Amino acid sequence: xxxxxxxxxxxxxxxxxxxxxxxxxxxxxxxxxxxxxxxxxxxxxxxxxxxxxxxxxxxxxxxxxxxxxxxxxxxxxxxxxxxxxxxxxxxxxxxxxxxxxxxxxxxxxxxxxxxxxxxxxxxxxxxxxxxxxxxxxxxxxxxxxxxxxxxxxxxxxxxxxxxxxxxxx
Numbered sequence: 001x002x003x004x005x006x007x008x009x010x011x012x013x014x015x016x017x018x019x020x021x022x023x024x025x026x027x028x029x030x031x032x033x034x035x036x037x038x039x040x041x042x043x044x045x046x047x048x049x050x051x052x053x054x055x056x057x058x059x060x061x062x063x064x065x066x067x068x069x070x071x072x073x074x075x076x077x078x079x080x081x082x083x084x085x086x087x088x089x090x091x092x093x094x095x096x097x098x099x100x101x102x103x104x105x106x107x108x109x110x111x112x113x114x115x116x117x118x119x120x121x122x123x124x125x126x127x128x129x130x131x132x133x134x135x136x137x138x139x140x141x142x143x144x145x146x147x148x149x150x151x152x153x154x155x156x157x158x159x160x161x162x163x164x165x166x167x168x169x
Contacts, residue, residue, distance in 0.1 A: 025098060025133035025142045025167075034094060034128040034146070039087045043120035046074045049083060066119075073120040081118075081150055081159055082110060085126060094130065094146055100167050108143065109164035115157040118150075124158060125151045131162075135169075142167035 043063070050060035055077055058065035066074050085091075095102050118124055132145035148161040 024139070025135060025144065027133055029098060029130050030133055032097065032130045034097070034130070035089060036125065036127045037088050038123050038125045039084045041076060041084070041118060041120050041122045041124060043074050045083075046076065046080065046120055049080050050077050053077065053079070071117070071119060076118040076120075076122075079110075079112065081112065081124075081161055084124060084150075085128075085148055085161060088126065088128075094128070094144060094165075097130075098133070098144060100142075100144070104168045106166040106168065107163075108166040109162070111162040113160040113162075115159055116152070118152065118158050123153050125153070127151070140169055142169055 047061045049055075055061070059069045059071060059075060060066075060077050061074070063074060090096070092102060094100075095105065126148050127150075128146055128148040130144070131147050133143070135142050144165045144167060146163055148163075150158040150161065152158055
């Protein structure tokens with residue numbers, strides 16, 4: 001049996017041929033607002049999230065315990081706002097707007113700045129916008145930063161979310 005040999009000369013593209021340029025992040029899009037949307041906080045989803053994340057405090061799953069603790073209903077557990085943000089009519093909007101292949105995206109960072117507690121039954125309003133675009137390693141890595149203001153129906157701030165995604169070029 002003959003072994004297949006790999007010869008650099010058999011490569012369909014010469015070694016010194018320029019590689020296609022990686023897409024560049026357009027800094028003119030910094031400050032662009034993405035589509036705002038609203039989400040009703042459902043108690044069943046809060047209970048499921050609490051179970052999935054190992055929340056043992058009954059205020060996150062039992063209405064009576066939540067009320068005894070002074071809440072009008074089940075409070076939104078930490079980080080659940082990230083799940084609600086995925087309820088956007090188009091969760092891929094930021095990547096589409098920037099022309100980024102989602103298969104090349106890595107989750108870099110997630111930050112939450114809480115202003116007040118949200119509860120089951122609240123309708124929350126999300127207002128995302130692109131706040132920074134930059135590259136490192138000579139463009140091999142692109143960074144997309146967006147922030148989302150979350151407000152209650154009365155306009156009071158609930159939280160500020162900040163996401164940093166890394167794009168492998």
